[in-house]
Amino acid sequence: MKRAFHKTATPAERILAAADKLFYRQGIRAVGVDAVAAEAAVSKRTLYNYYPSKDDLIAAYLTARFRHLAPSDAPxxxxxxxxxxxxxxxxxxxxxxxxxxxxxxxxxxxxxxxxxxxxxxxxxxxxxxxxxxxxxxxxxxxxxxxxxxxxxxxxxxxxxxxxxxxxxxxxxxxxxxxxxxxxxxxxxxxxxxxxxxxx
Amino acid sequence: MKRAFHKTATPAERILAAADKLFYRQGIRAVGVDAVAAEAAVSKRTLYNYYPSKDDLIAAYLTARFRHLAPSDAPxxxxxxxxxxxxxxxxxxxxxxxxxxxxxxxxxxxxxxxxxxxxxxxxxxxxxxxxxxxxxxxxxxxxxxxxxxxxxxxxxxxxxxxxxxxxxxxxxxxxxxxxxxxxxxxxxxxxxxxxxxxx
DNA sequence: CTTCATGGAAACAGATCGGTGTAATTAATG
DNA sequence: CATTAATTACACCGATCTGTTTCCATGAAG
The missing domain is CATH 1.10.357.10 (Tetracycline Repressor, domain 2)
Structure with missing residues (x-):
């Protein structure tokens, strides 16, 4: 399970990506923190190290979805x-x-x-x-x-x-x-x- | 707790009314069957007698909200x-x-x-x-x-x-x-x- | 009175939840 | 190599969830 990983993604990023995927697909209440940790290939302990509670993770998940509308030159x-x-x-x-x-x-x-x-x-x-x-x-x-x-x-x-x-x-x-x-x-x-x- | 009740409402009706109130106010997943039974002043045993599962109760709650649009003579x-x-x-x-x-x-x-x-x-x-x-x-x-x-x-x-x-x-x-x-x-x-x- | 169905109270089963404690292991840094 | 910080694995806690079970009270019908 320790395959040479994309070193690119920091744990916090992987956790956030996992939360985004699972929270959106299955719903926030339907997904437990264990599932998020598993999806991120991270122990639950580290998850709680980065996000002290599920509510914090939820807030981070939502703010991360903030895509600022890129200014465009289209009409x-x-x-x-x-x-x-x-x-x-x-x-x-x-x-x-x-x-x-x-x-x-x-x-x-x-x-x-x-x-x-x-x-x-x-x-x-x-x-x-x-x-x-x-x-x-x-x-x-x-x-x-x-x-x-x-x-x-x-x-x-x-x-x-x-x-x-x-x-x-x-x-x-x-x-x-x-x-x-x-x-x-x-x-x-x-x-x-x-x-x-x-x- | 056995005060002379509105005899008017049958248990099934009271359960449905309680489910409607709680499910809508607090959310379906946030409300347990115990809470519905308590709100309906009914034992959990009877609740499961009328609605064999929470899913059944949810379905009944939603269909009961079906208010058929009354035909009106307004313009x-x-x-x-x-x-x-x-x-x-x-x-x-x-x-x-x-x-x-x-x-x-x-x-x-x-x-x-x-x-x-x-x-x-x-x-x-x-x-x-x-x-x-x-x-x-x-x-x-x-x-x-x-x-x-x-x-x-x-x-x-x-x-x-x-x-x-x-x-x-x-x-x-x-x-x-x-x-x-x-x-x-x-x-x-x-x-x-x-x-x-x-x- | 007996019978039987209905329902109440409460304990229980089994699972899952969010969250923590701990000891061992790994990885980076000097 | 030695030190230190990060991370893992894993057991564990208390709470809550859906659903079941047991025992008992009631009350109407025969």
Whole structure:
């Protein structure tokens, strides 16, 4: 069991990767610390050396999922709608199990748990990201529209969890387009044969 | 402890009521059968007499939450939008803990669990209810629009779970109105002073 | 009164959980 | 080599979980 390992990954990283895999796939409450330690090929003692409690590990798991939205130079409208395309890919690859933040809040229940705050942070970050793009697009009431886009994303996630259908992302995307149109965000200039971008 | 009880409620009903209260408030996995039995003022022996396993109790809890949408004679558009007003009331009363069906799917994880099927049934029922109303309104593509409204409802539920804000229901409602407008569902005739219906 | 079904109280079984204590082993560093 | 820190293996704790079992109280029907 001591095969010459990827020396690359430190124990803490392996533990976090194992927690991410198991917590997301099977649920936080369904996975014990022993299982995480085993998956990380690490003794339970070392796990508790890096993360003093399961709650700490949960918090680390959620914060590690924080992928900061990379600033892109793509057109703002495309960036917004591209979000839904990413959702569709997530739904389709079979391993989708819902939004990890919402799942954590649901599974843990306690609103005072650190996970609740982390989840709120993440959602708000994405909402503000939407809002910044909408402001750049001179949309009407960017704040309200950002909230609505966020609701669409959340709804697509939840719907795809109970239903399996990846097409739900396209439905949400279409709804987002209607909202953008209604907010005065004009479609990209498709006129001058620049339709070259194809798909 | 044998005070002259409401003879009205049969043991099975009391157990189900207790399960509903505890499962929804604290989560399915967080509540043991002992707690349900205690809340129902019933011995664990009787609980297992009526529901042979916790899974059976969970399934009964979810199916009991099936409130069949009562047919209403209110204008169809009002019926649809009224859904979001009900959401706002749910969010505001403090005891909101997310959609019980989504929660069950999340907590149990297993897609083969009976809860997954029940959740799917419920969501589809509401979607079809939307669709029927939209057909009556001669909306463009009622099926697709029904899915989008369903996504909005789901998104409002999930968002209100992590954020606490009841106003999210109003945001979702406003988005629904935009979608309805875009689908050619005209607003109710507010012209002829029939605005009497007030609020 | 006898019979039988229902249900209460409580102990129990077997498993799993989060978390700790400890002694032995390994790996890096001087 | 010697020292030290990290890590392992593994037993163990108390709590909790689902589910079962045993014994006893009740109460209605024959």
């Amino acid at each position: 703002a409208r495309e960036q917004i709608l591209g979000n839904f395309d990413r959702l569709e890919r997530m739904f389709a690859d079979g391993s989708f199990r819902g939004c990890p933040y919402v799942n954590a809040v649901t599974e843990l229940g306690d609103p005072k748990h650190a996970a609740a705050g982390i989840a709120l942070q993440f959602k708000e970050q994405r909402r503000l990201w939407f809002r910044a793009l909408l402001e750049r697009l001179h949309a009407r009431d960017p704040d309200a529209l950002a909230t609505q886009l966020q609701i669409l994303v959340e709804g697509a996630l939840a719907s795809a969890l109970v239903r399996g259908d990846p097409a739900l992302a396209r439905s949400a995307r279409a709804a987002a387009e209607v909202l953008l149109d209604a907010a005065g965000v004009r479609r990209p200039a498709r006129s001058v044969r620049q339709t070259r971008r194809a798909r | 169809a558009r009002e019926q649809i939008l009224g859904n979001f007003d009900r959401l706002e009331r749910m969010f505001a009363d403090g005891s909101f803990r997310g959609c019980p069906y989504v929660n069950a799917v999340t907590e149990l994880g297993d897609p083969k669990h009976a809860a997954a099927g029940i959740a799917l049934q419920f969501k589809e029922q509401r979607r079809l209810w939307f669709r029927a109303l939209l057909e009556r309104l001669h909306a463009r593509d009622p099926d697709a629009l029904a899915t989008q409204l369903q996504i909005l409802v789901e998104g409002a539920l999930a968002s209100a779970l992590v954020r606490g804000d009841p106003a999210l229901a109003r945001s979702a409602r406003a988005a629904a109105e935009v979608l309805l407008d875009a689908a050619g569902v005209r607003r109710p005739a507010r012209s002829v002073r029939q605005t009497r219906r007030a609020r």
